[in-house]
Amino acid sequence: MTHSLHRSGPIESQKKDFNWFMYQTKGVNDVNIKPKALEFIAAAEAVGSENWGDVKSGPRTQYKTEEIIDRITDKSRIRGVFTKREQVVEFLKIMKEKDTGLSVVITGVLSEVLPACEEAEVTPHSINYSLGVWGKKDNLPDDTTLSITTMCGHHMIPPKYVEHMMDQVKKGRLTADEAAIKLANFCYCGIYNQVRCSDIISKTVNEAAEKEVASTKE
Amino acid sequence: MRIDQEKCSGCGICIPYCPANAITIVNKKAQIDEDACFECGNCSRIRVVRCPKKAFFEQPGLYEGTRAARKFFSDPMTTHSVTKIPGRGTEEVKTNDVTGRVVRGQIGIAIEMGRPCLGTSMEQVEKMTSALGTLGIEFEEMNPLTHLMDDREKGTIKPEYMNEKMVSAIIEFGIPVSQMVPVINVIKDVANKLDTVFSLDMIYRFEEDGSLPIVPVLEDMGIRVRKNSKVNLGLGRPVVTR
Numbered sequence: 001m002t003h004s005l006h007r008s009g010p011i012e013s014q015k016k017d018f019n020w021f022m023y024q025t026k027g028v029n030d031v032n033i034k035p036k037a038l039e040f041i042a043a044a045e046a047v048g049s050e051n052w053g054d055v056k057s058g059p060r061t062q063y064k065t066e067e068i069i070d071r072i073t074d075k076s077r078i079r080g081v082f083t084k085r086e087q088v089v090e091f092l093k094i095m096k097e098k099d100t101g102l103s104v105v106i107t108g109v110l111s112e113v114l115p116a117c118e119e120a121e122v123t124p125h126s127i128n129y130s131l132g133v134w135g136k137k138d139n140l141p142d143d144t145t146l147s148i149t150t151m152c153g154h155h156m157i158p159p160k161y162v163e164h165m166m167d168q169v170k171k172g173r174l175t176a177d178e179a180a181i182k183l184a185n186f187c188y189c190g191i192y193n194q195v196r197c198s199d200i201i202s203k204t205v206n207e208a209a210e211k212e213v214a215s216t217k218e
Numbered sequence: 219m220r221i222d223q224e225k226c227s228g229c230g231i232c233i234p235y236c237p238a239n240a241i242t243i244v245n246k247k248a249q250i251d252e253d254a255c256f257e258c259g260n261c262s263r264i265r266v267v268r269c270p271k272k273a274f275f276e277q278p279g280l281y282e283g284t285r286a287a288r289k290f291f292s293d294p295m296t297t298h299s300v301t302k303i304p305g306r307g308t309e310e311v312k313t314n315d316v317t318g319r320v321v322r323g324q325i326g327i328a329i330e331m332g333r334p335c336l337g338t339s340m341e342q343v344e345k346m347t348s349a350l351g352t353l354g355i356e357f358e359e360m361n362p363l364t365h366l367m368d369d370r371e372k373g374t375i376k377p378e379y380m381n382e383k384m385v386s387a388i389i390e391f392g393i394p395v396s397q398m399v400p401v402i403n404v405i406k407d408v409a410n411k412l413d414t415v416f417s418l419d420m421i422y423r424f425e426e427d428g429s430l431p432i433v434p435v436l437e438d439m440g441i442r443v444r445k446n447s448k449v450n451l452g453l454g455r456p457v458v459t460r
Contacts, residue, residue: 104450105448108446117451127422128447135414146335150334154385155237158236158260160239161234161235
């Protein structure tokens with residue numbers, strides 16, 4: 001549950017990070033969902049969803065659309081990523097019109113999501129708030145690493161792997177986009193925002209390089 | 219997980235893929251610290267980790283003992299065979315428009331033990347559940363963790379599971395809004411006694427005028443509501459209007 005809720009990082013970066021979800025309710029509307037799932041996928045693709053997937057198959061960054069669609073069952077969980085508020089608005093307009101009867105959920109920065117709902121003339125029903133991280137936080141990785149790992153809510157991305165990818169990009173063995181795809185592939189669900197991840201990696205690597213140059217000059 | 223020592227070449231490519239940091243190289247072969255391993259299965263995902271020798275395998279009998287809890291609470295591809303309930307938690311807010319699990323006047327709380335990154339043991343989980351038990355919390359029936367309790371009123375975990383470790387275990391329950399302050403105070407108190415972290419979630423039903431009056435109450439308690447949230451759009455049918 002709540003696996004898209006605790007994404008972290010600077011707010012401007014998070015404003016480019018939305019998740020969309022299709023959800024069937026056990027015992028109510030969870031039979032023969034494939035035609036409805038296809039409506040969700042068509043709407044998401046029409047507005048350019050950057051990544052999407054089915055936890056039972058895997059993400060679009062790793063599997064072809066046809067492979068995921070072929071494997072849709074009533075147990076599937078279809079969800080994905082948008083990077084712009086305008087996509088959310090258009091997606092919601094389509095899903096409201098299609099009226100599939102399945103639950104629709106959007107995760108994102110609330111000051112972006114609520115105006116998008118208003119523009120799409122959709123009335124929010126309920127909300128799940130993140131009240132932050134508690135406990136022994138001393139053992140957590142740094143904020144930049146967390147902003148990358150928390151985009152996989154099942155926490156399948158090890159901080160050590162983020163470090164490894166950063167190192168590969170620094171050494172020129174991978175581009176930031178390639179590293180971001182490798183990280184996205186850890187996330188079964190397709191909610192990993194590889195576009196935002198690539199931006200974070202580029203920014204971090206560039207800043208480290210600039211620091212190195214500055215210290216050399218000193 | 220296990221590594222076939224005959225196949226392993228000791229290349230170490232697998233090391234950064236383990237969320238538990240359980241893999242090391244010993245005598246030129248990769249070894250797994252079984253106590254640390256969450257059984258998440260990352261290391262055997264052939265389309266993610268490219269072990270050149272395909273040396274990883276699941277230990278025989280994994281699903282028959284208490285160690286199965288590691289698998290079910292760590293690997294999203296599994297369905298909980300002990301509890302018969304899939305996933306680590308419920309559908310929470312995602313289907314709240316249809317289930318009405320949290321209606322006006324109530325809040326839903328989830329304590330995601332071990333998230334982010336650090337993982338948790340059942341011993342840490344019990345510190346929280348047993349403290350909540352003193353408040354008469356009714357733990358969520360549809361959450362697999364509840365089924366690992368030996369006394370749901372006290373919130374104690376079955377002793378045989380206490381040493382198991384996992385990526386996360388989610389404590390879920392609903393309470394009236396009037397009970398929020400004492401419950402949050404208990405959660406804050408236990409937070410200071412843990413060796414791991416947790417992420418805290420609160421589900422709330424929008425008021426008829428679209429307002430969310432719970433936010434100032436939380437702020438008065440010193441709780442900072444984060445700017446990102448998960449919003450159910452009320453498009454599920456039949457919709458719960460309460």
